[in-house]
Amino acid sequence: MTANLVANPTLSIVIPVYNEEDGLQALFDRLYPALDTLAAKRKINYEIIFVNDGSKDRSAGILSKQVELRPDVTRAVLFHSNFGQHMAIMAGFEYAKGEYIITLDADLQNPPEEIDALTEQLLKGHDYVGTIRADRQDSFFRKFASRAMNRLRENITRITMTDQGCMLRGYSRRIVDLVRQCDESNTFIPALAYTFSANPVEIFVKHEERFAGESKYTLYQLIRLNFDLVTGFSIMPLQIFSILGMLLSLAAGSLFAYLLVRRFVLGAEVEGVFTLFALTFFLIGVMLFGLGLLGEYIGRIYQQIRKRPRYVVQTVLEKK
Ligand code: UDP
Ligand code: MG
Numbered sequence: 001m002t003a004n005l006v007a008n009p010t011l012s013i014v015i016p017v018y019n020e021e022d023g024l025q026a027l028f029d030r031l032y033p034a035l036d037t038l039a040a041k042r043k044i045n046y047e048i049i050f051v052n053d054g055s056k057d058r059s060a061g062i063l064s065k066q067v068e069l070r071p072d073v074t075r076a077v078l079f080h081s082n083f084g085q086h087m088a089i090m091a092g093f094e095y096a097k098g099e100y101i102i103t104l105d106a107d108l109q110n111p112p113e114e115i116d117a118l119t120e121q122l123l124k125g126h127d128y129v130g131t132i133r134a135d136r137q138d139s140f141f142r143k144f145a146s147r148a149m150n151r152l153r154e155n156i157t158r159i160t161m162t163d164q165g166c167m168l169r170g171y172s173r174r175i176v177d178l179v180r181q182c183d184e185s186n187t188f189i190p191a192l193a194y195t196f197s198a199n200p201v202e203i204f205v206k207h208e209e210r211f212a213g214e215s216k217y218t219l220y221q222l223i224r225l226n227f228d229l230v231t232g233f234s235i236m237p238l239q240i241f242s243i244l245g246m247l248l249s250l251a252a253g254s255l256f257a258y259l260l261v262r263r264f265v266l267g268a269e270v271e272g273v274f275t276l277f278a279l280t281f282f283l284i285g286v287m288l289f290g291l292g293l294l295g296e297y298i299g300r301i302y303q304q305i306r307k308r309p310r311y312v313v314q315t316v317l318e319k320k
Contacts, residue, residue, distance in 0.1 A: 004071070004072065004319060005071065005072060005073070006073060008045065009044075009045040009073075010099050010100060011035075011038075011119060012046070012047050012092075012102070013049065013115065014049050014096055015048065016051050016105070016106065017051065017052050017088075017106045018052075018059070018082065018216050019056060020059050020106045021057040021058040021059050021062060022211075023107050023108060024059060024062045024106065026212070027112070027211070030108070030111070030112045030113070034115060035112070035115065037116075038115060041116075045073075046098070047073050047074070047075065047097065049095050050066075050074070051077045051091050052076060052078045052079060053079050053084065053085065054079045054080060054083065060076075071318070071319035075317065076316070077091050077092065077313055077315075078313065078316070079091070079311055079313060080312060080314040086187055086188060087310050088311070091313060093179065093180050094180060096176065098173070100171070101172075102118050102122075102129075102168070102169065102170045102171075103168065103169050103189070104167070104168055105167050105168070107211055108208055109137070109207060109209070109210055109211075110168035110207070111205070111206050111207075111208060114131075117205065118168070118170040121170065121203060126200065127175050128175060128193060128200035129169060129171075129200075130190070131166045131202065131204070132163040132166070132203070133204075133205060134205065134206060135206075136207045146164070146165045149226050150162075150164055153191075153230065153233075159191050159195065159233060160194075161190065164188075164190060164191065167190070169193075171193050174196075175193050175197060178193075184232070184304070185303040185304055186303065187232055195233075231300060232300070238293065244286065244290075248283060252283065
């Protein structure tokens with residue numbers, strides 16, 4: 001085994017890491033043997049790029065030790081603070097040298113042994129390998145919510161992904177370069193990559209429970225991520241909104257006309273006051289939601305025009 005980093009790996013594995021100290025060793029124990037077997041079997045070189053997304057625990061230290069242990073195939077990109085899973089993957093893409101790039105979660109929810117199946121599809125010439133989690137091991141709420149989001153996305157974007165949440169995915173070099181060119185501040189990488197794919201394929205992969213630690217996504221972050229997914233790839237919510245606004249004002253206008261006529265024919269009404277209240281509150285609700293939705297888009301425009309760096313790399317650990 002050479003101590004130097006392989007110069008031209010065929011396969012790059014990109015793994016975002018955020019506070020995963022309890023699970024990293026278990027990941028190494030399965031990832032390296034799986035990849036060594038794969039490399040020998042398919043006669044290709046690989047590299048692993050860990051991106052530490054500003055972990056507050058010992059993750060960075062554990063990664064730097066691993067770079068020492070397997071300098072031939074390991075690099076670690078360290079962020080000084082947390083920029084989110086998708087930005088971590090984006091940084092991994094920047095440093096990846098492989099012809100094929102596969103992303104993987106650090107928590108062992110995506111079994112490293114499945115990398116071989118993705119590699120096979122990439123070698124066959126598919127430029128995008130999506131995955132569907134067979135028997136997904138997550139809470140009922142997560143499964144239900146992501147099914148609902150999947151359906152919504154399917155209807156308002158042209159992206160067809162059976163299982164949008166699974167981050168074990170394979171991309172060709174061309175797709176990764178295109179994704180990097182996009183320069184988007186908020187994005188959902190699998191969806192963005194899909195829009196560039198010419199020959200995508202989906203395969204079933206196993207899904208396991210998180211090996212250690214907890215999900216790094218709070219309910220709030222999941223909602224944010226889904227707004228990224230929807231508003232990043234479709235303006236249909238805004239369009240639906242203007243249609244809804246049109247219909248509602250039409251309805252409100254007719255109601256007003258009806259009440260005006262009724263007042264002259266039957267005299268003033270009092271009982272209907274509460275119906276009016278109900279209607280008003282409904283309209284206020286719709287308006288507020290509309291404002292919020294506008295805000296989502298405007299917020300993105302704002303972030304985009306500021307052109308701040310999307311992430312800041314502190315150091316890259318590698319043996320040249
Ligand atoms: N992650 C990250 N930055 C974050 C949140 C998560 O790099 O801000 C990483 C995390 O370490 C893991 C992957 O992204 O490798 C998926 O996170 P998690 O397992 O918490 O998400 P879930 O499986 O619950 O969707
Ligand atoms: Mg997970």
